[in-house]
Amino acid sequence: MSVEPKKTTTKDVLYSLSKGGVGSIPIIGALAAEIFSLIITPPMEKRRAEWMNDIAERLKALEEAGAIDLNELSKSDQFIDVVLQTTTYALKTSEDEKIKAFRNALLHTALGEAPSKVKSHIFLTQLDKFTSWHTKLLDFINDPREWLQNADITIPNYMGTSIFTIICHAFPELKEHSELVDIIWDDLKVAGFHNTSGIRTTMTGDGALASRTTPLGQEFLGFISGE
Numbered sequence: 115m116s117v118e119p120k121k122t123t124t125k126d127v128l129y130s131l132s133k134g135g136v137g138s139i140p141i142i143g144a145l146a147a148e149i150f151s152l153i154i155t156p157p158m159e160k161r162r163a164e165w166m167n168d169i170a171e172r173l174k175a176l177e178e179a180g181a182i183d184l185n186e187l188s189k190s191d192q193f194i195d196v197v198l199q200t201t202t203y204a205l206k207t208s209e210d211e212k213i214k215a216f217r218n219a220l221l222h223t224a225l226g227e228a229p230s231k232v233k234s235h236i237f238l239t240q241l242d243k244f245t246s247w248h249t250k251l252l253d254f255i256n257d258p259r260e261w262l263q264n265a266d267i268t269i270p271n272y273m274g275t276s277i278f279t280i281i282c283h284a285f286p287e288l289k290e291h292s293e294l295v296d297i298i299w300d301d302l303k304v305a306g307f308h309n310t311s312g313i314r315t316t317m318t319g320d321g322a323l324a325s326r327t328t329p330l331g332q333e334f335l336g337f338i339s340g341e
Contacts, residue, residue, distance in 0.1 A: 161205050169197075169217065173224060182224050192231050196223040199235065203242040211246040218340035229333055237334050240305050248298050249338065252307055254284055255326040256335060272319030277310065280322045307331030 176182045187193050200216040207213060219238060222228050229237070241249070254261050258280055262269050267284060282289045299313050308326045327335070 158205065161208075165201060165204050165213070169220060172217070172221060176221070176224060187224055192228065192234065193223050195231065196220055196228065196234055196238070199238050203238060206242070209246045211249065212241065212244075214340070215241055215249060215338035218338050221340065222337055229337060233333070234337070237337050240334070241338060244301070245298070247294070248301060249335075250285070251281065251295075251298055252302055252327065252331060253335060253339075254281065255308060256332060257325050258284070258323045269323070270319075272322065274316050275319055275322045276316055277313045277322050277326070281313075302331070305331075305334075307334060 173182065173184060173187075177184050197220060200220045204213050204216040216238070219228070219234070219241070223234065228234050255277070259269065262284060265284070270283070272279075278292070278295065281295060288295055296313070299308075302308050303311070307328060308331055309328055310326050
């Protein structure tokens with residue numbers, strides 16, 4: 115008596131994956147490679163090409179201006195470390211502001227304007243963890259009054275207000291995302307870039323508009339800032 119082959123169900127496949135891993139089902143490996151090749155590889159290669167071409171052009175321009183010596187840079191362990199670190203991180207994000215920040219850090223290093231190797235590594239690691247909103251808020255609280263003036267935003271005559279109110283005045287889109295502001299604020303504090311806890315504490319207008327960044331936060335901003 116012949117026996118029909120048992121049909122493989124989705125449940126069977128999932129069970130096999132959980133027991134033996136993807137490698138236990140050969141067809142999955144080939145399929146995964148094909149899908150990743152189709153979906154992931156082209157945009158990744160595009161990102162890599164755009165990043166490398168942009169950096170190469172800017173380094174060449176600096177060399178032609180007499181600001182750097184590429185031969186000497188090739189001997190700098192710190193510069194090579196930063197190139198590898200920024201390239202790895204820049205390829206992981208599609209946020210233009212973060213990519214610019216990584217590029218600025220690399221160029222500052224090429225120009226000999228970077229902090230120590232340890233600080234550079236820590237700063238780039240923090241930038242990788244941050245969203246663009248982290249750096250926007252940090253830049254804002256470094257000098258809220260100047261930021262608002264440069265953005266051509268009228269500064270109300272506050273009698274009593276809070277840092278959160280000031281932030282929402284600068285970035286109205288954050289009014290409905292107070293929980294995210296709290297998370298970002300705490301992240302920046304944990305990183306040592308500011309030391310203020312009471313984001314909703316009522317204070318004078320001058321107090322709310324005062325700089326909140328620590329020297330470390332200012333150094334971080336200087337490292338990632340540029341154009």
